[in-house]
Amino acid sequence: MSKFGKKKKDVPAVNTAALPDIVFMLLFFFMVATTMRETTLQIKPPKLPSATEVKKLEHKSLVSTIYVGKSKNASAGKGDKIQLNDKISGVNDVTNFIYSERDKHDAEEQKAMVTSIKADVKTNVGTVSDIKHELRTINALKISYSSGTGDVSNNFK
Amino acid sequence: MAKRDIPEINAGSMADIAFLLLIFFLVTTTMDTDSGVFRKLPEIQPENTEAPPVKQKNIFEVSINRFDELLVEDEPAKVEDIRQLAIDFIDNGGGTYEGKTCDYCGGEKKESSSDHPGKAIIAVQTAQTTSYGMYISVQNELLAAYTELRNRYAKKYLTGKYQGLSYTDLLNIQKADKENADVKAALTQIKKAYPEILSDAEPIK
Numbered sequence: 043m044s045k046f047g048k049k050k051k052d053v054p055a056v057n058t059a060a061l062p063d064i065v066f067m068l069l070f071f072f073m074v075a076t077t078m079r080e081t082t083l084q085i086k087p088p089k090l091p092s093a094t095e096v097k098k099l100e101h102k103s104l105v106s107t108i109y110v111g112k113s114k115n116a117s118a119g120k121g122d123k124i125q126l127n128d129k130i131s132g133v134n135d136v137t138n139f140i141y142s143e144r145d146k147h148d149a150e151e152q153k154a155m156v157t158s159i160k161a162d163v164k165t166n167v168g169t170v171s172d173i174k175h176e177l178r179t180i181n182a183l184k185i186s187y188s189s190g191t192g193d194v195s196n197n198f199k
Numbered sequence: 200m201a202k203r204d205i206p207e208i209n210a211g212s213m214a215d216i217a218f219l220l221l222i223f224f225l226v227t228t229t230m231d232t233d234s235g236v237f238r239k240l241p242e243i244q245p246e247n248t249e250a251p252p253v254k255q256k257n258i259f260e261v262s263i264n265r266f267d268e269l270l271v272e273d274e275p276a277k278v279e280d281i282r283q284l285a286i287d288f289i290d291n292g293g294g295t296y297e298g299k300t301c302d303y304c305g306g307e308k309k310e311s312s313s314d315h316p317g318k319a320i321i322a323v324q325t326a327q328t329t330s331y332g333m334y335i336s337v338q339n340e341l342l343a344a345y346t347e348l349r350n351r352y353a354k355k356y357l358t359g360k361y362q363g364l365s366y367t368d369l370l371n372i373q374k375a376d377k378e379n380a381d382v383k384a385a386l387t388q389i390k391k392a393y394p395e396i397l398s399d400a401e402p403i404k
Contacts, residue, residue: 058211058214059210061214062210062213062214062217065214065217065218065221066217068221069217069220069221069224072221072224072225072228073224075230076224076228076229076230077228077229077230078227078228078229091331091332091335091336093235093236093335093336093338093339094339094343095236095339095342095343095346096234096235096236097234097235097236097237098232098233098234099232099233099234099235102233105233107233110331156237158233158235159235161331162331163330163331163332163335164330164331164332165330165331166327166328166329166330166331167263167325167326167327167328167329167330167331167334167402168326168327168328168329168402168404170331170334171325171399171401171402174240174399177240178240178241178242178243179243181242183239183240183241183242184237184239184240185237185238185239185240186233186234186235186236186237186238187235187236187238187335187338188233188234188235189234189235189236189335189339190234191234194278194335194336194339194340195278197332197333197335197336198267198332198333198336
């Protein structure tokens with residue numbers, strides 16, 4: 043029996059020298075493939091509608107996003123809320139929001155700016171229509187109704 | 200003095216630092232690419248502008264009421280039907296536009312439907328409390344109708360370099376090569392044949 047006892051050896055340590063390389067690789071992947079989260083949602087995360095005729099938005103910096111949905115905390119009241127930047131605002135603030143977004147870019151880029159409306163499927167069209175009216179008054183005519191890719195029948199479920 | 204070896208830097212904690220950074224980026228960033236249905240809003244017209252005269256038969260009315268029920272040209276319809284109804288309407292080609300008949304239209308040339316794709320207007324009327332999901336679905340179906348007609352036109356009538364390609368193919372080419380003047384010209388030709396004339400009425404209160 044003692045023969046077996048002698049053979050007992052330490053398990054060699056796993057070489058972890060390449061671990062930092064792997065982790066760095068992952069790190070760089072995420073740094074390149076993702077973008078910084080800009081706003082904290084004050085509304086319930088909107089369930090976007092699905093559509094088949096969608097186009098991807100290019101040049102993220104030229105996109106101003108308007109969120110529409112129900113408020114997270116009940117004290118803000120029922121009904122559709124509009125979120126601009128980090129807070130819930132009224133429809134009249136939309137113009138100022140677009141102006142401040144425009145200020146960040148020069149005249150050439152301003153022409154290419156797009157307003158993305160991220161609204162929940164259950165939102166009233168009236169609310170979206172009010173936003174559209176505000177956008178028209180300041181000539182921010184390019185809009186995108188943010189939606190996922192999928193069959194339209196998903197919108198009624 | 201005796202030359203000493205520079206001690207090697209301990210890299211054991213490098214992985215920990217990298218992990219820390221990795222987790223930071225995982226938490227603070229998002230991966231969603233924003234995509235959506237593109238529309239261009241009409242400019243605001245001066246108060247006293249008179250609407251141009253449009254014949255009733257050149258307007259395709261889609262109404263959505265507050266219960267999300269559809270009325271297409273005064274007939275109840277389903278969302279799935281809109282695409283075909285819109286195609287039939289746009290592609291009718293029963294009359295003339297700028298003195299020309301629509302020689303590429305495949306419609307029935309009915310007297311009661313639109314004259315020409317250049318004249319055919321699609322008007323969407325909603326109620327204040329119509330759901331946004333329904334509205335987008337209808338918009339999507341109408342845009343799909345235009346895409347289908349444009350695809351057909353492109354395949355049939357484009358000549359030269361892009362013969363046989365569809366409108367969607369051309370859009371993909373343009374995405375890869377934005378400065379390509381040939382693609383732009385081809386796309387302009389298609390869009391002129393089937394211009395997108397979608398109008399949104401103010402919601403009924």
